Amino acid sequence: xxxxxxxxxxxxxxxxxxxxxxxxxxxxxxxxxxxxxxxxxxxxxxxxxxxxxxxxxxxxxxxxxxxxxxxxxxxxxxxxxxxxxxxxxxxxxxxxxxxxxxxxxxxxxxxx
Amino acid sequence: xxxxxxxxxxxxxxxxxxxxxxxxxxxxxxxxxxxxxxxxxxxxxxxxxxxxxxxxxxxxxxxxxxxxxxxxxxxxxxxxxxxxxxxxxxxxxxxxxxxxxxxxxxxxxxx
Numbered sequence: 152x153x154x155x156x157x158x159x160x161x162x163x164x165x166x167x168x169x170x171x172x173x174x175x176x177x178x179x180x181x182x183x184x185x186x187x188x189x190x191x192x193x194x195x196x197x198x199x200x201x202x203x204x205x206x207x208x209x210x211x212x213x214x215x216x217x218x219x220x221x222x223x224x225x226x227x228x229x230x231x232x233x234x235x236x237x238x239x240x241x242x243x244x245x246x247x248x249x250x251x252x253x254x255x256x257x258x259x260x261x262x263x
Numbered sequence: 264x265x266x267x268x269x270x271x272x273x274x275x276x277x278x279x280x281x282x283x284x285x286x287x288x289x290x291x292x293x294x295x296x297x298x299x300x301x302x303x304x305x306x307x308x309x310x311x312x313x314x315x316x317x318x319x320x321x322x323x324x325x326x327x328x329x330x331x332x333x334x335x336x337x338x339x340x341x342x343x344x345x346x347x348x349x350x351x352x353x354x355x356x357x358x359x360x361x362x363x364x365x366x367x368x369x370x371x372x373x374x
Contacts, residue, residue: 191369192366192367193351193364193365193366193367194306194351194364196361196362241305241306243306248355248360248361248362249293249294249355249362250311251296251308251311252296252306252308252362253308254305254306254307255305256304256305257305
């Protein structure tokens, strides 16, 4: 089945230690998104790629970076995780920007 | 900036009762999407409304888009325990080129 896959499901890292989360899709969608979701809150968009064009949200901290080496894969790099970065990170895809988004299962990040 | 407000934030209902969540935007939307997120799960797309005054049904769920395309509602008839979760609306407008999520309504159903 076509889907959005995130690895790992759970990630534990140390304060300040860089971490990379990955997302892959078999939907061949043009757009890939990264969201941060904290408990009892709505998903907060960090950035998205439309094909190779990167779009950063204005309030996304510089600590968060992303890479999309090809259509299928997208990575979220957190350069120096702080305690406030502990959250669920959701990857999503869509055919184009205003179309419904398909979410992966998410990666729950814990910071020690 | 664009804001999408959703009420109520929480709703407890007895199984079999109806449930409605409301979504209001500060600006006119080109479309609105609804998602459901089960506890511990990820958002799952339910439906998209595009036309002014549009009404769509999915079994016990009825979705409406307001005439001014600034508000929307989701109504569930005769709730079941499987309806438990958080329902998010998300509005899209071309200016700004982004989808804005409402804060969500968490539905809890007592059997």
